[in-house]
Amino acid sequence: MNNFIFENATKTFFGKGCVKEYLACLSSHYGKNVMLCYGGGSIKKNGIYDEVVESLVKVGKNVVEFSGIMPNPTYAKVLEGARAARENEIDLLLGVGGGSVMDCCKGISMAAVYDGDIWDDFFARPGVMEFEPLPLGVIVTVSGTGSEMNGGAVITNEALKMKTGRDYAKCNPKFALIDPAYMYSVPKRQMVSGAFDTLSHIMEIYFSKPDENNVSDDIAEALMKNVIQNLRVAIENPQDPVARSNLAWDAAMAENRIIKLGKQTDFECHQMEHQLGAYTDCNHGEGLAVLHPVYYRHIYKDGLSKFCRFAVNVWGIPERGKTEEELAYAGVEALADFIREIGLPATLLELGVDGSVDLKEIADSCAIAPGSYKKMTHEEILEIFKESY
Ligand code: NZQ
Ligand code: ZN
Numbered sequence: 001m002n003n004f005i006f007e008n009a010t011k012t013f014f015g016k017g018c019v020k021e022y023l024a025c026l027s028s029h030y031g032k033n034v035m036l037c038y039g040g041g042s043i044k045k046n047g048i049y050d051e052v053v054e055s056l057v058k059v060g061k062n063v064v065e066f067s068g069i070m071p072n073p074t075y076a077k078v079l080e081g082a083r084a085a086r087e088n089e090i091d092l093l094l095g096v097g098g099g100s101v102m103d104c105c106k107g108i109s110m111a112a113v114y115d116g117d118i119w120d121d122f123f124a125r126p127g128v129m130e131f132e133p134l135p136l137g138v139i140v141t142v143s144g145t146g147s148e149m150n151g152g153a154v155i156t157n158e159a160l161k162m163k164t165g166r167d168y169a170k171c172n173p174k175f176a177l178i179d180p181a182y183m184y185s186v187p188k189r190q191m192v193s194g195a196f197d198t199l200s201h202i203m204e205i206y207f208s209k210p211d212e213n214n215v216s217d218d219i220a221e222a223l224m225k226n227v228i229q230n231l232r233v234a235i236e237n238p239q240d241p242v243a244r245s246n247l248a249w250d251a252a253m254a255e256n257r258i259i260k261l262g263k264q265t266d267f268e269c270h271q272m273e274h275q276l277g278a279y280t281d282c283n284h285g286e287g288l289a290v291l292h293p294v295y296y297r298h299i300y301k302d303g304l305s306k307f308c309r310f311a312v313n314v315w316g317i318p319e320r321g322k323t324e325e326e327l328a329y330a331g332v333e334a335l336a337d338f339i340r341e342i343g344l345p346a347t348l349l350e351l352g353v354d355g356s357v358d359l360k361e362i363a364d365s366c367a368i369a370p371g372s373y374k375k376m377t378h379e380e381i382l383e384i385f386k387e388s389y
Contacts, residue, residue, distance in 0.1 A: 001214045001262030008256055009172045010149045014249065016181045016241070019048075019139055023055040026175050030135055031091025037066045037081065037105050039097045046185040048141060052096055064088045069097065069104045072277055072284070075119055075157045078107035085112035085134060095138045095173075098194070099145030099154070099284070102138045106153035106171040109133035119157055123164045129171075138173045142186045143248040144194025144285060146201060146255025148176040156278055161365065163278035165270070178252065180244040188238060192342050193285030195231040195247050199224060200269065200288040201254040207296075208264040208371045211305050216259045221313045223250050223259065228314070231342060264371040269295050271367045272381055279362050280353050289344035290351050293336035294388050298380065300328045303373035307331055348388045359385040 013022050027034060034056055043049040056063050066084050069077055085093065085108055095105035110133045111118045121127045140148045147153075151171035156163040183191070206220040227250045233243035253259065272295070273287040300307040304324050311317040311331025319327055336346070345351040363382035368375065 001210060001212075001216075002264065004261045006257065006261055007169055008149060008258075009169065009174070010256075011175045012149060012178065012252070013175065014178045014252075015245075016179055018179050019051055019177050019182070020055065022175075023052065023139070023177060024059045026137060026177075027056055027061060027092060027094070028059045032060065032062050033064060033088055033090045034061045034092045034094055035064045035066050035081075035085055035088065035090040037069060037093060037095045037097075037101055037108070039067070039069045039071075039101050041067070042185065043096055043141060046141075046182075048096060048139070048182055052094070052139065056094075064090065066108075069101045071100045072156050072163065072281055073100045073104035073107070075107070075123075075155050075159075077104055078111055078118075078155060081105070081108035082111035090134060093134055093136045095136060096141060098140070098142035099147045099197075102140075102145070102147040102173070103153040103155060103165075105136050105138065106133070106147075106151065107155050109136045109171060110168075119155075122168070123155060123157070123166055124162075126166060129168050133170055136171070136173045137175045137177075139177045139179075139182070140248070141182050142190060142194055143178070143180075143183055143251040144197040146198065146251045146253075148173060148178060149252045149256035152255070154274065161278050163274040165274065176252075178248050180241065180248045183244055183248060184239050186238075188235065189343075190283075191234060191238060191247075192231065192344060193283050193289070194251070195227055195234070195285075196289050196339070196342070196344055197285040198247070198251040198254045199227045200285070200292060202227070202259065203292070204267045204269060205254075205259050205263050205265050206310070207299075207303055207306055207373065208266045209373075210262070210264070211303070214262055216261055216263050217306075217309075219253075220259050221309075223253055224314045226250050228338065235342060266369055266372040268369040268372045268376055271369055272363075272384065275362050275366045276353070276385075278365070279357055280351075282351050282353065286345050286351055289339045290346060290348055290388050291384065293332055293339065293346075294384050296332045296335070297329075297387075298384060299372060299374040300332055301325065304328050306373075348385070
């Protein structure tokens with residue numbers, strides 16, 4: 001295992017009814033002005049908005065609304081939110097939504113108090129955060145990204161055509177409320193894409209060194225199996241409370257830093273998907289579904305032992321009669337079959353990316369992750385994009 005330091009400052013409340021039970025008390029630790037941040041309005045249709053506002057008003061909060069946070073949130077939206085937070089002297093940001101709302105709020109929490117340009121100083125390159133961002137609490141309404149329990153924010157700078165994620169410990173939400181019942185109204189397509197994002201996070205961590213026996217890889221295998229099993233159940237019955245609870249907690253577990261401990265991690269597939277998203281605004285989980293099998297066909301020979309473990313321990317593929325290479329490859333194909341089974345797009349065309357985009361320009365803009373079994377080049381990323389058609 002590699003050396004590590006562990007910190008996760010988010011106090012997390014999980015389970016049916018947790019917002020009603022805890023939000024009023026949690027928010028009373030902060031000043032009067034709360035900025036309620038949300039997306040395109042799903043929370044007004046499913047009753048979450050009313051429940052949240054009632055809890056805040058009950059403890060005398062002055063609620064300022066900031067809405068319209070779009071999927072794949074933009075830097076412009078972050079700056080708009082930061083202006084609103086300053087003008088209204090906000091004491092607490094409350095993000096109610098999925099990864100897009102939570103990430104935008106993290107950006108707002110930084111930009112609202114920082115004098116410089118947070119894109120230049122914290123997103124274009126990693127920075128050292130020597131200030132306290134505005135306090136943030138989150139209520140998750142769609143699971144998948146795990147943003148609720150980390151300091152990660154993925155922001156799209158439209159002018160630069162860059163979608164960049166950074167994880168700053170100081171941006172961890174002060175509290176996170178995860179009620180799986182809040183997620184029943186999520187459209188099936190988004191539920192599946194979110195669950196695949198979770199599976200992707202786990203794989204991006206698992207498929208990296210070290211390969212020696214380590215607890216993080218063992219937990220990762222348990223989580224992958226749990227996502228696969230419960231997603232199958234949730235597709236049949238989206239209101240299955242056990243399946244939705246498992247998927248919601250899998251998402252948080254994948255990205256609350258626990259399974260990263262002692263691991264190098266990869267995230268090259270995320271780098272590729274983020275740039276694909278920056279150019280096409282595609283759905284994050286769906287973009288990952290297209291790229292993952294193609295990417296793994298490129299790298300599995302360089303991480304044979306882990307890919308063999310994946311085939312056997314996650315997909316139950318028998319070892320007998322197969323060479324190591326055949327076994328490892330069978331695991332990658334099992335993943336590709338699963339993507340088809342759950343109805344996610346398997347090609348760029350199915351994702352809605354047509355020939356009008358310049359794949360070379362996108363490939364050249366991708367960051368190269370240091371942690372993978374095989375270090376990518378921009379030429380190989382272009383090959384992966386082309387093979388994804
Ligand atoms: O905007 P509204 O109207 O609320 O609709 C949303 C949105 O259209 C809808 N939705 C959310 N909760 C709902 C609901 N619809 C009905 N009922 C509910 N209860 O779902 C749609 C998608 O929401 P979004 O937040 O965009 O999805 P997701 O959670 O997948 O977040 C995606 C963003 O997170 C980033 C992605 O790149 C992308 O920008 N990521 C963030 C990470 C992090 N911070 O750690 C890690 C990830 O790898 C990822 O990159
Ligand atoms: Zn992701």
